[in-house]
Amino acid sequence: MLSRRALCAAVLVSLGAFASPAFAAELPDLGGRTVTVVSENTYPPLQFIDPSTGEAIGWEYDAVAEIAKRLNLDIEYTTTSWDAMIQAIHDGQYDMAMNGITIRDDRKAMVDFSEPYMHSEMLMLARGDEDRFDDAESFAAFEDGLIGSQPGTTPFYTAVYEVLDGDEQNPRIKLYETIGAAIQALRIGDVDLALTDSTAANGYVKVSNGALKLIGEPLGAEDFGFIFPPGSDLVAPFNAAISDMAADGTLDALNQKWFVDYAMGQ
Known part of the structure; x- marks a missing residue:
């Protein structure tokens, strides 16, 4: 993840940037498949509980929602503690975890990572x-x-x-x-x-x-990635969607929204 100053300099698109049909047409259609995603909801602004509404929100929620739209997925969210998360993904209790998870070799022995979505x-x-x-x-x-x-x-x-x-x-x-x-x-x-x-x-x-x-x-x-059970067939489609979103400016737009414009508690 970039520092605040670097993020401001890096944002080259408006918040309205989304995938064009040309990008989306190249992605696989997963047919409305249900994917269970787990997080801790304690890591602002990636994923956390909005103190004013009690709603789970953040960069990762927006990113996964956009990935789901592009891949035709139905996302079901749940929570667990960080201590239990990697083992739970390894054991196949959930399909994916998002928690600002650093990509490390020791963790790769337990789970599969997506390509980095943030530095x-x-x-x-x-x-x-x-x-x-x-x-x-x-x-x-x-x-x-x-x-x-x-x-x-x-x-x-x-x-x-x-x-x-x-x-x-x-x-x-x-x-x-x-x-x-x-x-x-x-x-x-x-x-x-x-x-x-x-x-x-x-x-x-x-x-x-x-x-x-x-x-x-x-x-x-450090680089952050989503994690999946070993051998998950979701890794390649998620990687394709992340690449798509980087290419069309959507990731930059999310950076602008959550690291520049958003003010917690306001």
């Missing part, structure tokens, strides 16, 4: 009035500093190996069930730092009214 950088969040540290090095030297993180995620491993000492049991890392809970812990002072990708980080800062800020430099990059 992101890992960013550090601190409270807006934080003056004891301003980057990863100074935080590591601040021995009383605590990091809030969700176990088993890319932010967790980045915190362990790029901010701290490589010890996954380091007591300076406090674990939370969701990234949202870790961010809330940061806001109220239970921890001093949280890591997330630029997708969520810029959104959290934007709606915090100065309570949160970004510090330091990005700590690496």
Whole structure:
């Protein structure tokens, strides 16, 4: 996922951009097949619960809805925890998962990934009035500093190996069930730092009214993909639709909508 500034520069089409018939005609028709999609709904702006309506919304919901339209699919959504998600997909409990899932080799041993639909950088969040540290090095030297993180995620491993000492049991890392809970812990002072990708980080800062800020430099990059049970026949059609949407500007339009124009809680 691109940073907010990069996204603004990258958007070359209007929000009204959708697939042309020439693109859509090349995609397979899956005949109204029902596909069960699971997410956690805790990862704004990719997928989350709108605080004003209680509705599940986000970039990934819009993207999957567009993919379903192009491939003639009927999508049924459900939720599960992140801890259970990859195993559940591996076991075939669901047809696909969308959760801002980083494409990694260890996960490829469990599930099949789509082609990347988004590229992101890992960013550090601190409270807006934080003056004891301003980057990863100074935080590591601040021995009383605590990091809030969700176990088993890319932010967790980045915190362990790029901010701290490589010890996954380091007591300076406090674990939370969701990234949202870790961010809330940061806001109220239970921890001093949280890591997330630029997708969520810029959104959290934007709606915090100065309570949160970004510090330091990005700590690496990652690609996001949808995941499927091993050998799923949905991977190729989804890849074709993602490529189609990149070519006709739809992905850029979704970036504009969710990373530039959307304001949570407004």
